[in-house]
Amino acid sequence: xxxxxxxxxxxxxxxxxxxxxxxxxxxxxxxxxxxxxxxxxxxxxxxxxxxxxxxxxxxxxxxxxxxxxxxxxxxxxxxxxxxxxxxxxxxxxxxxxxxxxxxxxxxxxxxxxxxxxxxxxxxxxxxxxxxxxxxxxxxxxxxxxxxxxxxxxxxxxxxxxxxxxxxxxxxxxxxxxxxxxxxxxxxxxxxxxxxxxxxxxxxxxxxxxxxxxxxxxxxxxxxxxxxxxxxxxxxxxxxxxxxxxxxxxxxxxxxxxxxxxxxxxxxxxxxxxxxxxxxxxxxxxxxxxxxxxxxxxxxxxxxxxxxxxxxxxxxxxxxxxxxxxxxxxxxxxxxxxxxxxxxxxxxxxxxxxxxxxxxxxxxxxxxxxxxxxxxxxxxxxxxxxxxxxxxxxxxxxxxxxxxxxxxxx
Amino acid sequence: xxxxxxxxxxxxxxxxxxxxxxxxxxxxxxxxxxxxxxxxxxxxxxxxxxxxxxxxxxxxxxxxxxxxxxxxxxxxxxxxxxxxxxxxxxxxxxxxxxxxxxxxxxxxxxxxxxxxxxxxxxxxxxxxxxxxxxxxxxxxxxxxxxxxxxxxxxxxxxxxxxxxxxxxxxxxxxxxxxxxxxxxxxxxxxxxxxxxxxxxxxxxxxxxxxxxxxxxxxxxxxxxxxxxxxxxxxxxxxxxxxxxxxxxxxxxxxxxxxxxxxxxxxxxxxxxxxxxx
Amino acid sequence: xxxxxxxxxxxxxxxxxxxxxxxxxxxxxxxxxxxxxxxxxxxxxxxxxxxxxxxxxxxxxxxxxxxxxxxxxxxxxxxxxxxxxxxxxxxxxxxxxxxxxxxxxxxxxxxxxxxxxxxxxxxxxxxxxxxxxxxxxxxxxxxxxxxxxxxxxxxxxxxxxxxxxxxxxxxxxxxxxxxxxxxxxxxxxxxxxxxxxxxxxxxxxxxxxxxxxxxxxxxxxxxxxxxxxxxxxxxxxxxxxxxxxxxxxxxxxxxxxxxxxxxxxxxx
Numbered sequence: 001x002x003x004x005x006x007x008x009x010x011x012x013x014x015x016x017x018x019x020x021x022x023x024x025x026x027x028x029x030x031x032x033x034x035x036x037x038x039x040x041x042x043x044x045x046x047x048x049x050x051x052x053x054x055x056x057x058x059x060x061x062x063x064x065x066x067x068x069x070x071x072x073x074x075x076x077x078x079x080x081x082x083x084x085x086x087x088x089x090x091x092x093x094x095x096x097x098x099x100x101x102x103x104x105x106x107x108x109x110x111x112x113x114x115x116x117x118x119x120x121x122x123x124x125x126x127x128x129x130x131x132x133x134x135x136x137x138x139x140x141x142x143x144x145x146x147x148x149x150x151x152x153x154x155x156x157x158x159x160x161x162x163x164x165x166x167x168x169x170x171x172x173x174x175x176x177x178x179x180x181x182x183x184x185x186x187x188x189x190x191x192x193x194x195x196x197x198x199x200x201x202x203x204x205x206x207x208x209x210x211x212x213x214x215x216x217x218x219x220x221x222x223x224x225x226x227x228x229x230x231x232x233x234x235x236x237x238x239x240x241x242x243x244x245x246x247x248x249x250x251x252x253x254x255x256x257x258x259x260x261x262x263x264x265x266x267x268x269x270x271x272x273x274x275x276x277x278x279x280x281x282x283x284x285x286x287x288x289x290x291x292x293x294x295x296x297x298x299x300x301x302x303x304x305x306x307x308x309x310x311x312x313x314x315x316x317x318x319x320x321x322x323x324x325x326x327x328x329x330x331x332x333x334x335x336x337x338x339x340x341x342x343x344x345x346x347x348x349x350x351x352x353x354x355x356x357x358x359x360x361x362x363x364x365x366x367x368x369x370x371x372x373x374x375x376x377x378x379x380x381x382x383x384x385x386x387x388x389x390x391x392x393x394x395x396x397x398x399x400x401x402x403x404x405x406x407x408x409x
Numbered sequence: 410x411x412x413x414x415x416x417x418x419x420x421x422x423x424x425x426x427x428x429x430x431x432x433x434x435x436x437x438x439x440x441x442x443x444x445x446x447x448x449x450x451x452x453x454x455x456x457x458x459x460x461x462x463x464x465x466x467x468x469x470x471x472x473x474x475x476x477x478x479x480x481x482x483x484x485x486x487x488x489x490x491x492x493x494x495x496x497x498x499x500x501x502x503x504x505x506x507x508x509x510x511x512x513x514x515x516x517x518x519x520x521x522x523x524x525x526x527x528x529x530x531x532x533x534x535x536x537x538x539x540x541x542x543x544x545x546x547x548x549x550x551x552x553x554x555x556x557x558x559x560x561x562x563x564x565x566x567x568x569x570x571x572x573x574x575x576x577x578x579x580x581x582x583x584x585x586x587x588x589x590x591x592x593x594x595x596x597x598x599x600x601x602x603x604x605x606x607x608x609x610x611x612x613x614x615x616x617x618x619x620x621x622x623x624x625x626x627x628x629x630x631x632x633x634x635x636x637x638x639x640x641x642x643x644x645x646x647x648x649x650x651x652x653x654x655x656x657x658x659x660x661x662x663x664x665x666x667x668x669x670x671x672x673x674x675x676x677x678x679x680x681x682x683x684x685x686x
Numbered sequence: 687x688x689x690x691x692x693x694x695x696x697x698x699x700x701x702x703x704x705x706x707x708x709x710x711x712x713x714x715x716x717x718x719x720x721x722x723x724x725x726x727x728x729x730x731x732x733x734x735x736x737x738x739x740x741x742x743x744x745x746x747x748x749x750x751x752x753x754x755x756x757x758x759x760x761x762x763x764x765x766x767x768x769x770x771x772x773x774x775x776x777x778x779x780x781x782x783x784x785x786x787x788x789x790x791x792x793x794x795x796x797x798x799x800x801x802x803x804x805x806x807x808x809x810x811x812x813x814x815x816x817x818x819x820x821x822x823x824x825x826x827x828x829x830x831x832x833x834x835x836x837x838x839x840x841x842x843x844x845x846x847x848x849x850x851x852x853x854x855x856x857x858x859x860x861x862x863x864x865x866x867x868x869x870x871x872x873x874x875x876x877x878x879x880x881x882x883x884x885x886x887x888x889x890x891x892x893x894x895x896x897x898x899x900x901x902x903x904x905x906x907x908x909x910x911x912x913x914x915x916x917x918x919x920x921x922x923x924x925x926x927x928x929x930x931x932x933x934x935x936x937x938x939x940x941x942x943x944x945x946x947x948x949x950x951x952x953x954x
Contacts, residue, residue, distance in 0.1 A: 004878040005773045018782075018794035020825075020872025024775045027863040027876060087861015087881030094841040094860055096464075097472045100481055105864050106840035117460065122453075129449065152456060156448040164447045195938055196834060196870035349872055350954050352794055473858075482845035486855035493891040496767045497900045522906045526759055530766050553803040554757045554906060560783050560804070560820040561755050565907075 007360065017353025026345050026357045030370045031081035036187045036209065037337040038078045038377070043184035043210070044217015045071040046120065046176060051247065053173040059243040065390030066228070067221045068124050073381035075116050080373050082108070084364050104190045115183045119176040125150075126169045128388055130157055134396035146387060157398055184213040191340060198273035198351075199280075199344040204262045211255040216333035218248045219326040224381070226323055232391070238315055245322050248329070249305045256298050276351040284346050284354055289339045297332010301325035496530035499523070503531065506538075510586055517587035518566075527585065551579040557602040564632070567602035593629045600632065604681050611682040621645070621680065646674040661685065738894045740849040745888055746943035747902070748911035748925035749824055751950070756781055756822035758800035760901035760910065765801065767889060767900035774798040776875045778886040779826040779901050784952055788816050792952045823953050824909065826901070827852065827873035827886035828934060828942030835865035835874065835885075844883065850915070850943060851890055856882045870935050888912075915943065 008024050015024070049067040051057045083089050099106035132151035136144050185206035191197075192205025202208075222244045229236045266274065281289055304321050307313070313321070347354050360366040423442065443451065478484035500523040504511045507524070514520060525531050527550075528542040548570070557567040574582070582591045590599070597618045598605030608614060618624070622637040640646070647665045649656045669677070678684065764770060764779045780799030786792050797804070804822075829852050836844050836852060843859040846852050854865075859882035866874045866883060874885045889899035893912075897903070902912040913922030922945075925931075929947035935954065936942075946953070 001771065001773075001878040005775070008773070008775050018796070021775065021777045021780050021796055021799045022866075022872045022875040025876065027866050082862075085862075087863070087876060088859070091841075091858075091860040093471070094843075094858065097468055098476055098481065098842045100839055100842045102837045103840045103864070105838065105862060108840070125453075126449070152452040154448055154452050161448060164449060168449065190864075194834075194838075194868055196868055345867075349870055350794070352792070352954070476842070479848070480845055481842040483842075483855050483858055486845075486853070486858065487847070489855075489857065490853055490887060491891050491894050493768070495892060495895070495897070497763060497892075497897075497903050499892075499897045499903055519906075521908050523903055525763075526904055526906050530763070552805070553759075554755055556805065558756060558804055559817060560785065560822055562752055562821075565755055 007358070011356045011358060014356035014358075015353060017348070018350055019348035019353045019355050020350055023348050023355055026342070026355065028085070028341055028345060029357065029365050030359055030367065031085040031365050031373070033334070033337045033341045034081040034370055034373055035078065036184075036191075036341070037216070037334055038074050038081070038373075039184055039187050040209065040213035040216050040333065040337070041220050042071045042075045042078060042115075042120075042217070043180040043213040044215065044219075045074070045221050046180045046217070047214050048218050048221055048244075048247070049123075050173045050177050050180070053170055054177065057243065059237075059239045062237050062240045062392055063221050063225050063244065065127065065388075066225055067217075068120070068127065069384045069388065069390055070221055070224060070381060071217075072120055072124060073377040073384055075112075075120055076380055077373060077377045079112060080376070081370070084369060084373075104186070104193055107186065108190075111183055111186050115179050119172060119179045123169055123172045123176060124388075126165045126172065129154055129165055130162055130398070131394070131396050132388075133157055134398070143387075150388075162398070181210055185210050191344065196349055197344050198271065199277060199347070200340065202262060204258060204265075205340075208255070208258045208262060211251060211258055212333050212336050214251040215248065215255050215329060218244060218251060219329040219333075222248065222322060222326045223330070226319065226326075228385070234391075236319065238318075241319065241322060245305055245308070245318075245325075248326070249302070249309070252298065252302050252305075252329070256302065259294075259298075273351050276347045276354075280343065280347050280354060285339055285343050288335050289343070292335040293332050293339055296328055297335055298329075301328045301332070495532050497525050498530075498532040498535045500525075502535050513584075514586045517584075517589065519586065519588055546578060546580055548578050551583075551585075557606065559603060559606070561603065563601055563603040565602075566600045568599070569602075593626075597624075608681045613681065613683060640675075641673075643674055646680075650674075740847055743849040743914060744916040745850050745893065746829070746913065746915040746922055746945065747826065747888070747899075748913075748922050748929075748931070748945045748947065749826075750909050750911070750925070750929065750947040751821055751823055751953075752948045753907045753909040754781070754822040754824055755907055755909075756783060756800060756804045757906060758803040759904045759906060760824055761799045762801045763900040763904040764886070767892075768887070770884075771878055773878070774801075776878065776884075778873075778884070779824065782823045782825060782953075783820070784823060784950065785817050785820045786950075786952055788818055819950070821950065823946075823950075824901075825871065825873070826944055827869075827888075828871055828940065828944045829886075829888060831941035831943060832939060834868040834870065834938075834940060838864045838868045840864065847890075851888045851893075852885070853887055853890060854883050854885060856880060856884070859883050870938050870940065 004025070011024055045067040048060070049064055049071065052060045052064040083092055086092055095106055095109050099109065129151055132147045133154060134157070136147040136151065139147065188206030188209030191200040191209075192202050194200045222241070225244070226236060226241070266277065301324075304325050308318050308321050342357055345355065346357065362368060473483050473485075475484040476482070479487075503524045511524070514522070514524075527545055531542055533540045534542050552568075552570045555567055557569050561567060579585075583589075594600070596605075601618075605618075608616075608618075621640050624637040625635050627635040628637055643665055644651075648654055649660055650663050651665050652662050654660075654662070674680075758781050761777065761780050764777075765772065768778060770776055770778055777799040780796050780801075782794055782796045783800070783804055784792060784794050800822075829850060831846075831850065833844075833846060833852050836846055839845075840862060841858060841860055843855045844852065844865055845855070856877075861876065861881045861883070863876055863883065866876065869885075874883050876882070877884045889897070889901075892899060898912045899910075902910045911921050911925045913925075914920035915922060917923065925947065926945060931945040931947050932949035933942040933945060934949075
């Protein structure tokens with residue numbers, strides 16, 4: 001208690017205007033910024049993968065498995081920031097016991113479980129099953145057993161079974177697209193449905209979240225592909241990279257238009273809250289919204305990619321531009337999440353003043369934990385890459401002479 | 410070969426598997442049905458049963474038994490909330506022992522106040538008189554309500570403590586249980602502080618209240634029952650501000666017959682702070 | 687606001703009624719309708735006991751802004767009655783002072799929730815002659831009839847009782863703070879020690895025993911009126927007959943049950 005009071009007391013000086021006395025404490029801080037950021041990456045990476053399966057974008061085949069594993073790695077971490085920010089993390093299971101049907105947040109567990117179990121892992125399982133069986137046959141020791149276990153001791157690599165895998169995968173992907181939309185649109189809805197908060201309360205919120213998710217997911221896979229390929233001393237597939245950049249570009253245009261639409265709509269409708277919101281945007285949010293989110297995270301990378309499209313740039317230059325753009329996009333999207341989550345709490349619901357936020361370094365809701373949560377999926381991804389190599393050359397061909405395998409062993 | 414999922418396949422599989430009603434045969438046919446499903450489905454359904462059925466059972470065991478009895482919440486939460494300790498006893502309880510003080514208070518200006526306003530939460534005291542209550546005697550206490558603040562409603566008795574017998578404790582002159590002033594206040598501002606201080610910075614500063622409001626002495630004792638008078642026509646203001654009024658030449662004049670005849674003067678000019686644009 | 691008049695005879699809340707109908711429709715069977723009514727009957731035997739039947743009451747509060755002297759006794763009494771943390775960041779009720787200037791600017795303050803009152807002497811207040819109007823406004827949880835906080839609680843740790851009081855189950859609350867975000871009135875806070883949401887309970891522990899909330903009990907000028915909304919003879923109904931009343935942020939359709947007389951448009 002003393003700690004909290006010591007944390008809050010200096011904030012009083014940073015308040016401008018009048019805020020309700022209970023509003024000094026910022027309740028959703030850095031960790032809740034991470035939550036939509038991470039689920040956005042998941043949804044974006046998955047939608048990228050579905051481009052290959054559903055829309056038959058052949059150029060993106062090299063990143064298909066990478067994006068699935070990326071989605072999985074980040075998905076596994078997604079509930080951590082939520083869990084850590086709770087006042088009582090040990091009671092979080094109650095959300096599964098007695099979910100309140102009118103609560104957007106109560107649905108989180110179910111949306112998450114559905115997406116993780118029924119979509120993401122299932123699709124990965126079907127995609128890898130044949131390879132898992134064939135890898136296991138060549139391997140020895142622990143890897144053999146890991147692969148056998150992850151295939152659930154499956155054995156059938158008959159033509160019929162593989163055809164079934166492909167069919168199932170396609171069905172799951174088709175189901176997966178609305179599910180990915182649900183996963184992240186739903187996160188947007190958590191904020192967009194809070195009528196008390198004019199900065200959040202917007203019907204566009206889920207859609208803006210969704211498109212920014214696609215942007216961030218594509219940019220992340222592009223980054224991972226560009227970093228990992230040279231590390232394996234392989235050549236980056238330029239066709240694939242160009243295609244990734246194109247999709248990134250289109251998604252950004254849609255995202256940018258939606259954000260601008262939201263902005264214009266607010267100014268044009270000019271509701272009661274407009275005064276405090278413009279004070280917020282031109283003051284405490286100016287750097288993170290106008291400079292980082294819009295200029296650095298959106299306009300500069302958009303322009304840069306547009307230039308590579310307009311003038312046929314040499315491959316090396318293109319790579320450099322794509323790489324920097326993707327990094328800028330990540331910074332921009334993180335800033336987008338920041339501006340939504342933190343920005344929405346920087347003004348009083350009395351619309352008469354601005355509150356303040358001071359990030360802590362240590363503690364459950366501090367910077368250190370946040371960094372750990374951001375690094376963790378990369379570690380998981382490394383392990384996944386080791387266990388389930390997503391590279392094209394790791395794909396196994398079915399041996400021509402098939403052994404007679406007993407299905408029941 | 411492309412795998413095509415055909416609903417008829419499943420139908421015929423079901424038919425083939427469950428056509429006979431002989432129990433022994435049926436057991437075998439179950440096995441047949443299971444074996445003929447694609448291998449993937451068989452493996453996954455086992456995993457699904459473990460992953461979903463088990464948590465479902467555990468969930469049923471963990472839900473609090475009283476949850477949902479009245480609504481989507483724990484019914485016993487109400488018991489817990491209702492069992493919270495009471496600190497403020499309420500005004501009826503004081504009467505049982507202190508009826509003499511309550512009687513005095515009942516007839517005075519503080520009749521709407523419960524004893525606990527000044528004496529603090531008294532529930533513990535009602536159970537055990539050894540627990541003594543606070544009785545604020547300091548001069549700094551009464552101004553919480555009676556210090557002049559422009560935001561306070563007019564008519565509420567207010568003082569400026571710095572100027573009001575600045576060294577004496579309030580209770581030296583005022584009995585807090587019957588706080589009538591030791592002598593009837595001579596000045597209106599004892600109660601009408603807001604008006605008085607507004608007037609103090611206005612052009613009307615030198616006009617006594619009684620010039621416009623005839624005030625019966627009785628008003629000072631029974632303020633809400635006996636009211637002072639108020640001016641009721643333009644001519645009253647005109648006695649100073651009309652073109653032909655016999656008043657000092659510095660006073661602004663107006664042609665009563667030309668100037669906004671449909672209004673009474675105080676509909677636009679606040680008499681306690683008269684302003685002309 | 688006049689919603690209780692359109693309720694059916696057995697006092698069932700309209701929303702609950704609609705909910706029941708929806709549930710019944712979903713089941714599409716007659717037994718479901720019957721069982722819903724059965725369940726409602728069971729509700730009548732209430733956990734609190736024979737002395738208090740929540741189905742016979744519906745509580746609300748009236749606040750007359752013209753009467754408030756800004757002494758802050760209510761905020762102080764609330765903290766004492768409910769053991770609210772003393773630090774100046776946690777309030778179940780507080781008093782705001784509004785000063786509206788000629789320039790159109792409005793200045794609001796509430797030093798320490800007004801627990802020690804407003805002590806600023808007159809000669810320090812800014813440009814007295816430039817203030818056009820000034821008053822105090824006590825604030826409290828509005829115990830909305832359509833409470834956004836209850837809507838968003840993921841686990842059912844905050845709820846509305848049959849007598850219209852919005853409560854928090856501190857033992858069940860997971861501390862996600864969605865309800866704090868959803869409350870348009872800033873009436874909720876996270877208890878710094880318990881790490882669960884907290885708010886005004888209308889002093890439910892007093893009300894079920896026939897007492898009024900501590901803030902109402904203590905108010906020296908009877909600015910705050912507590913009473914029944916559904917009964918013809920109640921101090922609150924008298925208050926609502928006598929005054930033109932308003933509620934805070936009516937456009938959000940939260941249907942507050944704290945009614946303000948002489949509410950100024952600047953109050954939010």
